[in-house]
Amino acid sequence: MKFAKSRFFPAIVCFCLTLLFCGLIAPVWGKTPPHLVAKSPSSLGEAIAAMEEDWTREYEQYFSREFLDEPMPVAEMSRAIAKLSQASGQRIAVIWIKTKADRLQLALLTPDAQPIKRTTTGVSEQQLQQTLQSLHNNLVAVTRRHRTTYLEEAQQLYQWIIAPLEATLQLQQIDTLIFCAGPGFRLLPYGVLHDGEQFLVEHYNLATIPAFNLTSLQYNPLENAQVLAMGASEFSDLEPLPGVSAEVQTIVPNLWQGESFLNEAFTLEQLQQQRQQYPFEIIHLATHAVFNAGTPDQSYIQLSDRKLRLNEVDQLDLNQPPVELLVLSACETAIGSQQAELGFAGLALQAGVKSAIASLWRVSDVGSLALMSEFYQNLRNTSTKAAALREAQLAMIRGDIHVEGDTLY
Template identity: 55%
Template sequence: LRSLPIAALHDGKQFLIENYSLSLIPSVSLMDTNYRPLQDTKVLAMGASKFTSESPLPAVPVELETISQELWQGSKFINEEFTRNNLLNERKNYPYPIIHLATHAEFLPGLPSTSYIQLWGDDKIRLDQIRELGWSQPPVDLLVLSACKTAMGDKNAELGFAGLAVAAGVKSALASIWYVSDEGTLGLMTEFYTHLNNTKIKAEALRQAQLAMLRGEVVIAGGELRGSGTRGAVVLPSALGDVENNNLSHPYYWAGFTMIGSPW
């Protein structure tokens, strides 16, 4: 059941998220049940759009800029700046409650050292290195892994990177169980941070973002990403200028992202 997209469950009339906000809890004994509001906190947003051996992610610069400078407040590090040292040093210098990583990732069954989150160049964060990142001192309230298959796992690592991050002291992690669409992820992430400002519960912010996509309120047209609410359109990079997608409502675009750990 670890690979089941719970948000996509449907009773013939409605999706589950139309009635419930959802979170997967690997272990109640590991979960931090204390509520801490995230409003007026800062986000550390890091990622890469260019890679030596993987396909580019042209939406990542727009995603990081929009999240860290418009929808939230914080710091962004892109491409050459997306290094292990910067990730470690920035969190040491300031206790960011939210860490957002937008990049490629791969979960492979078997040895933890084979699964990774891609940094700039040839460097990778391996699955067995999560505990070395110091995300429990002080605890990261929300880790967002805007990457592929970061919530996928096997019997040796329940719920993949996200599950291990929660076990290592992160309160909540938002991650994906399949290969995600670049533009669909941009739509979901911008919606998520928009609703995170307005709701008190992380799982509810995810639900509202998924509902906005399900209802067709998030579309790509005319070189812009248009979402719900009044935040305005997001201008897409030229690499995505020809993308026209007036239907991001299919569960493929939104159901893979799952909240793991505390829903609060």
């Protein structure tokens, strides 16, 4: 792929998005590489139910609370996805990913077929984790030194995760992938997976969910939404974020209607008060957000007056009424920690919001401004948040927007 000169490579942000679709007819198996073992769909419902149960329990144990009264049967998942398919006008597939000691298990649910299962053998759990860690390290290096050392891992992961399902996805004209993954894969920036010619985000809208059973199923367009944008640029014990003021003021009022508060005005009391006065559908927080190993109280969102611990986020009552989108634009996450994974991937779940967009690692202020500006511009003209984010990422991949030093072009 040809990159624009001195171009800033976009940090692929990880997000949980409420887009769910289903399959209704017989499975299409396509051509299966010899190292892949096709499984009968007769037991797939039980396999999906088991993954959903395991992952729901993990989130409940991590956050020390119950999220689910009764799990959803796979047949009901299909009906829920069908309804959302019609509402959003997209062709969506849900992919479950689970690792075993010597294999990778994939389950796929599409709008026009019964669920199918693929098992990639000959891949150890240790090999998978090493590849994921190496990809993350190289992606962080890319944002600093404009190198492409991440491509080897990005292409290998594509072969393990996407290639086994590629024939079915193409045959059914899927345009949106929702990943529901177990330990190790919850922090994977799926958009960077590479088929040797293009990134995955160049083919699909992308989203992740903690579990299907834990995901809101209601589709609501956002063209008339109000944004509460808040941020801080100076901190007593953290690095400054000098671009926050420009980011917040670009979003509100330049790109979107709403209210904005900066620095000393970015307090817990102000956030709670603003939500009580008006039910903002989008909340954008431009500040440090850190997801650490350990219990939820070790992770936090930095306000101007205090650290809002992850175990306190539910006290904001962002589900009364539910916030459609929570955006955190300056996150840092402890890659390799299952607790940090659960905290990051479960952010929307714990906060009680319908979806969240957050960065996996710190990028430059001007890079964040570029990506967020494009995202909010696209959000008015696309049917979903996933499509809006994809268009922003594509603009950076094409070189329509790039960064040299601290300057945005």
